Amino acid sequence: MESRVELFAQIRRDARVEGLSVRALAVRHRVHRRTVRQALESASPPGRKPRQGVSWRLEPFKAAIDAMLIEDTTAPRKQRHTARRILARLIEEHGAQELSYSTVRDYVRVRRAQIDVEAGRRVEVFVPQEHAPGAEAEVDFGEVYVVLNGVKTKCHMFIFRLSHSGRAIHRIYPTQAQEAFLEGHIEAFNILGGIPTKHIRYDNLTSAVTAVVFGQGRQRQENDRWVLFRSFYGFDPFYCQPGIAGAHEKGGVEGEVGWFRRNRLSPMPVAESLDELNDRIRAWEAQDDFRRINDRIRTIGQDFEIERPFLASLPAEQFDPGLVLNPRVDRSSMVTVRMVKYSVPARFIGRRVRVSLRASEVVVFDGRTVVARHQRVAARPGQSVQLDHYLEVLKTKPGALPGSTALARARESGAFTNAHEAFWAASRRVNGDAEGTRELIDVLLLHRSMDAGDIYAGITAALGVGAVSADVVAVEARRHATASFRGGAGSDRHRGAQGELKVQRVVSLTRRRLMDPAAVIAGLPADARPLPSVSAYDELLAKRTEHPAGPASKENIS
Template structure:
């Protein structure tokens, strides 16, 4: 029996063995096994249109904690499926959860009984409505253990709570975590660093900077078909949140901006309208209007 460190390593070995077998000749035949297969290929039946599912199909119900129980192990699913039955494919090394034909959750299979596999992403919508539940949540603890919740997220969360308060600061963090559903983690981390560099603790700023990093990376990576002059480094003006700057310590110098010395807005100029209103109460008209 072959000994391998992982299933991927074993599959790689099998592919190498298959390539060697394609070059083998049976007895004294002229053609190799691979050459004979190419001759027979046009006469083979087509593969099934639907992909074969190698897993055991189950249909558990999602409990109030947004978890399903599969073989005495709990796995999280998106909170919007609470109370519904979902189709589960229990495979050798993973558990895949479907809503119809759409994959809504994927977990590494847990071997220990009464174990749990929880993903923070499945609870973000709920936590945004109840931000105070995030610090002590099991989902956050599991995300820290797995490395999905990084030091960049921690730094943004701390800065956001310091500026916006605990509740609103946590909501800004959750909006950043939601970006992971549509953007690359490397780009988001770059966006967080850029936002914190200018003192902005807004998810919108992180999104803008992350998209800019993604665009810059894609342009820089396509060096083979671009003119050499196209790679001249450009000085890009970073996004600066003026609102966040005003909320922070006035003594802090953010992105070289000058101090905001404008006076606070005033409505004193409109006080004369109040005098007019007292002179002509509602339901009455002035002499000018009557004439």
């Protein structure tokens, strides 16, 4: 389809070369004679008149609408006029029955922004900023929902984003408390390999700021532990203006929260634990290195390689992000941390221990030695109990094991396997309830020094020969560990020879004695020896009767 400019050029050429009349030109080019006359008068087509529409009906009421919008500049934010309320007032007070909602809405959307700018309440123009490599970063939290163990759970995503390259670190925690805030920083510093040299931008988060000092610029009252943390790593904070007014001051991380939530966490991710989900996020971050932000020439990863050398170096020591507490161990061998109970070894009952409350875990120390470690429980009240912490007590009170909370939790977590159940049942049949339970506890104590897989193999081997003894389990577990080590360390050419080796196994003589003597147990040959007999000794008794004991005769003496 030819344009109007080309059409006018053809009309003017035909009139000039062939001398056609207006009517003939209109017929040839299939246009109105008015269009022919416009072409002959000017080579430029006239502009189209804008469509008037129905907005002319709004003209008598624009002054009233402007007055309402000006009134809103001093009104509380939640009591300002909406377009629907303005239309209702125009109908009630000015008789504007013919106005439609869309007409009022379109006018209010444009005019409200203009009035706000005139009143100095809002600036619509954003000035682009340049960020030097390694100088600045932005931090924020965003809410996310995750399906953990089949339960929809509200969590919090920590994001640390370098302003120059856009390289971002994302971690999901059950809370956005200070321990999660600090732990997110530490992981980001370690992964990025450095610290921004100028400042890091923040909202007025309670993890860092205890109070906003109004009237004194960006001065804040900071949390003591936060001051200690930033002093340890050597960086300065930049606090944005409170509320919506400061959102644009860290627009990079604000946009990153939305982008990551839409592109990586939709639909809701399903995971067994937050550790599993964060491992998945690390893989996504590696993929994001090949992504370009908007119209940038280089990818995020390429810009980060340029930025990395400009970051400040990390300190030699590691900062403990956990909140340090000193609770007392109660009679149930548990400590209470944030309304949640965590078990510790029974030997600490009545003593105070040092607890490091971290974002994802709770670590209990005795001096500098870690004596207990739990995944942090988000639900309140709640508890986390480990069976290992009660084994010494259960050794003296074996009857308390079957109904104990620790055993129930071990079964739920899978630490107490079917092999343990089978060993316990067999041990109680042979040794009785109390002694059989003690044998099981001795097996559980082996987990402190041996691998769980080796112990599982040891239990299976012991049950295979009918030996319900912790000593037998220990021997078989060590043998399995040794065979696994040799199999892993050996070369491929020896695997066939290793497979031909006959592994000697522990044999239960008790079971062998109770079973059919002709049965072959654990690879031993059948016992073909005759049963023992005392007939030879019976012959001696008969001879003793024939020659009773008496005074020695001369013949015997001689």
